[in-house]
Amino acid sequence: MNVPEISVLLPYYNAEATLADAIDSVLAQQGVDFELILIDDGSTDSSSKVAGRYHNDPRVVAHSHANMGLAATLNVGIELARAAIVARMDADDIARPGRLRSQVAYLNVHPEVNLVGGQINRCVDGVVDSQSNFPLEHSEIVTLLRVGGHALSHPAIAFRTEAARRVGGYWGEGVAEDWDFYLKMAETGRVANLPEVVLDYRFHDAGINAENMRLVRTNIALATENHRRRVSDRAELSATDFRTNTPLALRIRIESETRSLTAYRRGLRTAGTRRLMWLSIASVMGPQFAARRLLSNRHQRER
Structure with missing residues (x-):
């Protein structure tokens, strides 16, 4: 099999209501060769049946295990990834058209950058409520992260696979695994955001x-x-x-x-x-x- 340009890592747990939309938004991406890694983190609803409808697509890699939590599941995905770049996705969000192409192009042109995000639409009940204005440059992003400010959106990032492996992937301390990961990646390279919207981020009661x-x-x-x-x-x-x-x-x-x-x-x-x-x-x-x-x-x- 040819090595893809980017591996899209989409873990899911009990996401039967939104998973198909998330998967469809990735499979609709054009202009870049990708694999979609679907990881079932021990779902107890019908998520696995939803994901199973896509298993015959040659771009899809399916994996499942007993419930481990998000950080551990992401580390499994990083090890499974065949591409030099990994993109994150959550099971309740929507990748905007052109997202993968734009992030791959940016990382190819900027070898000093370990991780790149982008702007997001904040969506409530399927309607865009507002749009992010995350800083674009490394220094501004790190300054904001260091004081607990939101400077990146986790399901909107793409990063270099080997850099993620070098920093040890995601920590084992539970939530905020993304913050620790951002800062570790920023210590060994640079981080950035694209100015354009790359993801529709769904806010919900959870x-x-x-x-x-x-x-x-x-x-x-x-x-x-x-x-x-x-x-x-x-x-x-x-x-x-x-x-x-x-x-x-x-x-x-x-x-x-x-x-x-x-x-x-x-x-x-x-x-x-x-x-x-x-x-x-x-x-x-x-x-x-x-x-x-x-x-x-x-x-x-x-x-």
């Missing part, structure tokens, strides 16, 4: 749970702290050590970020005065996020 968001923000703080330690030749902290010794000021910041982002996601799921209420709460609890959203909206109006 992302609103405050306890899950608190764990995400805690692990993002751990990822950024360990990044600082690595670049200054200090030993990394385990998740247990970090949580045991988290300073009070950082715990307060994590809590405010958690409440802000939970309220923001609730606001996206509502309309009218309730939407305004939730977005106002998000702004009060996380003024740093509110400022970025306002700046993003201004840039969108100027386009």
Whole structure:
């Protein structure tokens, strides 16, 4: 078999309602030779039957295992990938036409770049609510990541396979595996974003749970702290050590970020005065996020 230009890594777990749309959006990509690696992470619904409809497509590679979680499943996919470039996809998102071609072309022209993302449409109930304005350049992206700001969208990235293997892939600490991965890739090369939209990102109720968001923000703080330690030749902290010794000021910041982002996601799921209420709460609890959203909206109006 010919080696593809890019391997698309699409893990899924209980995604029967959205999986076919995600797969179709990848298989519709043109202008680039790709393989689509579908990994069933121990689904208990009908996801495997949905995926099975595509197994006869020669571009599809199917794999399944008992439930391992996202990070471990992604590491399996990185090892399965035959191409020099891997693109990420989630089972509830839609790849925009031309996404793979654009990211492969960018990485081919920029050998110093390990990882490239792109802009996303934030979609609620199938309707585009807003568009990201992620920074394009390495220094701006890393600066934002180091303070816990969203500078990349995980299902929208493409990266060099060997670079991912060199940094050890994704960590085993659970959620925020993407943050740790971004920073490790940025330490060994450069990272970037394309200016164009490459993905329709679906917001849904599963992302609103405050306890899950608190764990995400805690692990993002751990990822950024360990990044600082690595670049200054200090030993990394385990998740247990970090949580045991988290300073009070950082715990307060994590809590405010958690409440802000939970309220923001609730606001996206509502309309009218309730939407305004939730977005106002998000702004009060996380003024740093509110400022970025306002700046993003201004840039969108100027386009």
